[in-house]
Amino acid sequence: MVSSFKAPSDSVPQKDLIDVFKSVFKPNSKNVPTDRQPRTGKVYFSFLPTASTLPDGGGKMFITSTTAGFYAGDHSTTNLSSITFTPYFNFNGRYGLPLRSNIWLSDNRWFIAGDTRLMVYPQDTWGLGGDQPESNRTRVDYRYIRFYQSLLRQIRPYFFAGVGYNMDYHMRIVTPDDAPHLGELSGYTFGTSWGQNSFSSGMTLNLLYDTRNNSINPLPGCYANLIYRVNSSLIGSTRPWQSVYLDLRHYVALNKANKQQQNTLALWTYFWAALDRGVPYLSLPSIGWDLYNRSGRGVEQNRYRGQRLWYTEAEYRRSITRNGLLGFVLFANMTTVNEPDTKRFTYFHPAGGGGLRIKFNKTSNTNIAIDYGFSKGYSSVRLNLGEAF
Template identity: 60%
Template sequence: MNKVIYALLFLLTPFLLRAQSGNSFGMYHPQDTVGKQDLVGLFKNTFNVTPNPLKAQPEKSVYFSFLPTSSAVPGGGRALITTTTAGFYMGERENTNISTVTFTPYFNFTGRFGIPLRSNVWLSDNKWFIQGDTRFLVYPQYTWGLGGNPAQDHKMMVEYKYIRVYQSLLKRITPYFYAGLGYNMDYHIQIEAEGHSDAAANLHQFSGYPFGTGSQNTLSSGVSLNLLYDTRNNSLNPLPGCYSNIVYRYNSPVLGGNTRWQSLYVDMRKYIPFTHDNQQNMLALWSYYWTTLDKGVPYLDLPSIGWDFYNRSGRGIQQNRYRGEALAYLEAEYRRDITRNGLVGFVLFANATSVSEANSRQFKYIHPAGGAGLRLKFNKGSNTNIAIDYALSRGNSGFIVGLGEAF
């Protein structure tokens, strides 16, 4: 048990890191891209594409990145995925972070598809921050029940439609610190376990969990209190700095939900450079703790690996593999350029996950995963990379392709 306690303390080490003075934690201004290379520029040079010069308007520039690929999706199988990101500035670059919008629709030929749209918008001078996450998903997806040690073959396929609407508005209180309110809705529709409409006789019996397993629809609707401290300049490819996000959520039938429940999500990240030249050579640390605060949380809304706010945690672990009333997570990634022009780079990463056991707050098991990846600079203007990762854990492995860094 002592080993578990020590390991969990290690999981939460980024929570204990204190801010330091210097450039590592001040706003990191965009680096000069002269001499840098990306795939967009490589394409123009190769095919002699010379567009007509336009009058420079940096405050209105929009940097698009587009990546079509076929990749594994949660629940097994593969799908056609297209990822489009747009990076743009809503104010002067010297005092305004780059805003991003990411659209990642996917589908296969068996009736499965998803339409997620995420946005992080910084208004002029970073006075306001607007965050959005809207999704419509059609899922068949495996679930392994509750707790940190379910057998790999102890799983059940659950089909459902899912609508998520998360919107928040935060105001700058002091430099880099923001506070605000949000609205969160999770709507799971037509929940069917193992192809049967009687979800209560299947999912309830399989999971042993009484909430959200006895009906075909669950609706959680609530308000959130959001606290944010962010010294990064670019969320697509963070430069040296740190990030802290605390979200308290209160759900109530008054807002249209089925049940009343509360949760807390604490996300901490730190980016440590080893050099201060124009080369990528950095250690990135990420940890989050996600917990329910009372009973009544629907089964599909419980903390689960891969269901963090950006669906980026647990590379190498199947989404939903571990679910509980509380979840602790830690990941470390080393990022390094291979070529001096920034076109090609690599990463090495490792992560660990632990969830609470059923009907208790005890953490008994820790599940590691890790891997390596290649980075290709797609657009140097927004510092967007094509990320090609190979990740593995006990009983699972595979490639992950996408735009932007995992965190």
């Protein structure tokens, strides 16, 4: 089963950039459909090439984002599946090749999630806790490979359970010769030795409750995801350690009488905790390193890191045009990590901003998202295909 919320057939045809393109280059064609209906097996592509600035201090970069949305079963009983490939590179020796997938099999009987990445950094870090000064900024250079895969079975409508495998491999972790070593900066022992490799290999237990039918642009509904991870030396982990990740989201339709136009309040919070002392430094909870790297708009990635992290965000989403081509969002978020000495959440860091939405593909409901976020002493622009959450 899928969410009962469906866009109605209404008097104002919905429009996207594909329609705009056709109207410009085929103005006399009478056979071009203005409304495309979803079909099983058909793939709906969205593509965004751009030059911008990495949101985490990485400098100027070139990025392309390609999202493929498709239905692996009848669209009335099967959620929209998606595969996203977002390669990027800059001219300072940094690049990434992330490939993410969310596959819903026919009638949502099975859900397969994947996240594979090859990344070459440098990236900045500030140490542990929520009160580290800007002067602590230190560049860390390393290579990173991630391989996450999970398979979940539907237990009852909207509720899934399953297992997975998570692998994080951080290689050749170094800091500049004139900067303190990572262990000196953070006062943390594990995964901070100069030139060290850190290999984490673990099995996961996954519980999922999801009433959305489109993760690219969620309609009103609920989402809850619990991931318990156990890393063991028996499957190659450098050190045994455990973690828990709880992600909660709720989407509220503010104008149910007019479902044609977006008018939604989206709420998101997640709690991420390392349950052992042996977690490598670069695997500790850190802002911007959530499951999809979408948290902390207006905050520099890695700015706050600790053994536990709590994040919350609210976003208002609204259509500008009745045909759905343009929209806007307003958002505010808050980040806190526990202090290394007291283990308490002491410092709370707010951020906020707004953004423009341009409908790229109305069949998969994929938007081009252009967001400006800011916090104390920092601001950035983010470009994405699909919503932040």
